Amino acid sequence: MIDTDAEARRVTPLNYPARLIGPGESYESVTETIGSIVLHHPRPRLWWAGFVVAFALLMMFLMAVTVLFLRGIGVWGVNVPVAWGFAIVNFVWWIGIGHAGTFISAILLLVQQPWRTSINRLTEAMTLFAVACAGTFPLLHLGRPWLFYWLLPYPDTMGLWPQFRSPLVWDVFAVSTYFTVSLIFWYAGLIPDLATLRDRTTIRWRKYFYGILAMGWRGSARHWQRQQTAYLLLAGLAAPLVLSVHSVVSFDFAVAIVPGWHSTIFPPYFVAGAIYSGFAMVLNIVIPLRKIYRLESLITVRHLNNMANIMLVTGMMVAYGYFMEAFMAWYSGDIFDESMMHDRAFGAYAWIFWALMLFNVVIPQALWSRRVRTTPLFLFVVALFVNIGMWVERFVIVITSLHRDFVPSSWGMYFPTRWDVMTLLGTVGLFLTLLFLFLRLLPMISITEVRALLAEQREEEK
Amino acid sequence: MSTPFFGLMAEFEDHEILLHAARRAREEGYRNMDAFSPFPVEGLDQALGLPRSRIPLIVLLAGICGAGGGYFMEWYAMAKDYPLNIGGRPLNSWPAFIPIAFELTVLCAALTAMISMLAFNRLPCPYHPVFNVPEFARASLDRFFLCVERTDPLFDPAATRKFLESLGPCKVMEVAE
Numbered sequence: 353m354i355d356t357d358a359e360a361r362r363v364t365p366l367n368y369p370a371r372l373i374g375p376g377e378s379y380e381s382v383t384e385t386i387g388s389i390v391l392h393h394p395r396p397r398l399w400w401a402g403f404v405v406a407f408a409l410l411m412m413f414l415m416a417v418t419v420l421f422l423r424g425i426g427v428w429g430v431n432v433p434v435a436w437g438f439a440i441v442n443f444v445w446w447i448g449i450g451h452a453g454t455f456i457s458a459i460l461l462l463v464q465q466p467w468r469t470s471i472n473r474l475t476e477a478m479t480l481f482a483v484a485c486a487g488t489f490p491l492l493h494l495g496r497p498w499l500f501y502w503l504l505p506y507p508d509t510m511g512l513w514p515q516f517r518s519p520l521v522w523d524v525f526a527v528s529t530y531f532t533v534s535l536i537f538w539y540a541g542l543i544p545d546l547a548t549l550r551d552r553t554t555i556r557w558r559k560y561f562y563g564i565l566a567m568g569w570r571g572s573a574r575h576w577q578r579q580q581t582a583y584l585l586l587a588g589l590a591a592p593l594v595l596s597v598h599s600v601v602s603f604d605f606a607v608a609i610v611p612g613w614h615s616t617i618f619p620p621y622f623v624a625g626a627i628y629s630g631f632a633m634v635l636n637i638v639i640p641l642r643k644i645y646r647l648e649s650l651i652t653v654r655h656l657n658n659m660a661n662i663m664l665v666t667g668m669m670v671a672y673g674y675f676m677e678a679f680m681a682w683y684s685g686d687i688f689d690e691s692m693m694h695d696r697a698f699g700a701y702a703w704i705f706w707a708l709m710l711f712n713v714v715i716p717q718a719l720w721s722r723r724v725r726t727t728p729l730f731l732f733v734v735a736l737f738v739n740i741g742m743w744v745e746r747f748v749i750v751i752t753s754l755h756r757d758f759v760p761s762s763w764g765m766y767f768p769t770r771w772d773v774m775t776l777l778g779t780v781g782l783f784l785t786l787l788f789l790f791l792r793l794l795p796m797i798s799i800t801e802v803r804a805l806l807a808e809q810r811e812e813e814k
Numbered sequence: 815m816s817t818p819f820f821g822l823m824a825e826f827e828d829h830e831i832l833l834h835a836a837r838r839a840r841e842e843g844y845r846n847m848d849a850f851s852p853f854p855v856e857g858l859d860q861a862l863g864l865p866r867s868r869i870p871l872i873v874l875l876a877g878i879c880g881a882g883g884g885y886f887m888e889w890y891a892m893a894k895d896y897p898l899n900i901g902g903r904p905l906n907s908w909p910a911f912i913p914i915a916f917e918l919t920v921l922c923a924a925l926t927a928m929i930s931m932l933a934f935n936r937l938p939c940p941y942h943p944v945f946n947v948p949e950f951a952r953a954s955l956d957r958f959f960l961c962v963e964r965t966d967p968l969f970d971p972a973a974t975r976k977f978l979e980s981l982g983p984c985k986v987m988e989v990a991e
Binding site for chain 1: 836848849851862864873877910911921934938939941
């Protein structure tokens with residue numbers, strides 16, 4: 353008999369909690385813990401309260417979009433010289449948030465980090481919803497969104513092609529590929545769990561729902577062999593993809609000649625920033641969920657600690673990026689670069705720049721403390737600051753670079769309108785609505801992967 | 815045994831017993847059989863003597879097609895069908911064509927990985943006889959199953975049942991067609 357308390361308190365050589373799954377769990381108990389969230393809907397009041405708020409925000413989004421379609425882009429605060437406003441800031445922010453999901457599910461699978469198991473499903477779902485939110489912005493920003501299909505290469509009667517040398521067209525391919533591959537990867541992992549729910553549920557419509565989605569999966573050795581092969585291949589494909597997507601997003605800026613955008617550090621610095629904000633969003637979602645649904649034995653303090661470590665590392669990379677931007681502006685000796693940097697730090701938007709430094713560079717230094725990394729409340733607060741900070745970062749990049757153009761005649765200020773703000777909050781509503789529906793209908797932790805991990809852990813203990 | 819049936823199924827408590835049972839059955843000469851588990855069991859495919867999957871090769875070919883097709887599309891559009899001379903720069907500007915060619919490589923390969931996985935697994939599969947066994951509901955929970963099909967040349971209702979019972983199962987069941 354293992355002393356369960358001592359086992360739970362066992363630590364790794366670096367003094368981190370060692371166990372990935374709490375003591376006393378069995379195949380049946382993990383299935384019950386995860387499956388019952390979907391099948392029995394525990395704590396429905398909290399779910400409904402959250403869902404109502406999210407759904408109200410979603411309705412606000414639809415209203416803002418309707419006004420935009422009726423009256424045109426003029427309802428937003430964008431104008432020359434700042435023609436890229438909230439829409440692009442929000443686009444880059446959302447797509448960055450999506451990156452943690454693929455990072456956790458693909459890259460951590462390839463480097464064999466077993467702690468990804470309890471969080472990969474949820475973060476993949478988060479990726480899909482974040483990319484869906486991101487994808488709306490370029491379309492809304494088109495001016496004539498009903499002609500969006502002009503972005504796609506098809507043999508049209510005008511005899512024209514998209515300009516394949518343009519980063520904006522690369523973006524169309526990168527984002528749509530990213531969404532498709534994330535969806536496939538997510539579904540490939542989900543099929544065995546859908547079969548589990550199909551066999552567990554007693555309600556008729558749910559039997560049909562999960563039965564159709566599980567497609568007759570029966571867990572045969574042949575099924576597993578091919579599913580595992582395909583899953584590993586998809587991870588291998590998704591890993592370079594996740595790095596490419598935010599690089600391509602950064603090309604939207606870096607390929608242009610605008611001071612503050614035209615910089616070779618942009619691709620790596622954008623990718624690091626994307627993973628940084630993505631992990632912050634994962635923590636902001638996971639910390640309340642593990643508490644509400646009592647998943648502390650599956651999503652342990654060690655998971656939180658590991659995610660905090662990744663945030664700290666990527667946060668330092670991002671801080672290096674900020675430093676290098678300033679350094680290169682000075683080192684280049686280019687008057688436009690120098691004045692752009694000076695304007696950022698001391699110009700009209702200086703308070704936003706210093707807020708960015710506070711949120712993204714200063715506050716996350718608290719993560720050096722183990723106490724902060726292992727206390728959910730502290731970690732939640734730090735992650736919230738990082739999430740806001742990363743939005744502010746994109747605001748600084750997009751707006752401060754544009755509002756002082758090369759000649760003073762094209763200088764101006766950018767102020768968002770209420771429709772800008774409503775669209776931003778509205779996509780938060782879209783994201784949360786999808787997230788709440790996901791929690792209600794699909795298992796948020798991979799049941800099969802937790803079982804496999806449990807089998808492994810048992811063998812080690814024998 | 816008048817009604818037609820699919821085969822005989824043994825239920826096990828642990829994945830290691832199933833692995834051992836699959837190996838024994840293979841040594842015994844059974845070929846038309848399948849094992850079922852609630853999570854992927856390492857080595858079970860070798861124990862059953864399953865051939866290696868062809869999915870990786872197909873995915874590689876799809877990836878190459880995606881890369882070639884993507885690059886061809888860009889070259890055809892930009893250099894052949896509608897050439898635009900911009901400052902005398904080369905029409906076949908390959909560095910600018912790489913991002914889309916890469917994305918299409920990943921897209922084609924990933925779609926092929928998923929579709930070929932489903933196709934080889936014959937999914938969606940609306941009906942399968944193993945689900946006729948009531949105990950089989952636990953195949954997606956905590957039990958492990960080995961099913962020897964009637965089509966196996968060595969299959970004999972009495973002898974196969976005896977053999978399966980010798981492997982340490984909790985139960986041996988008949989699978990209705």
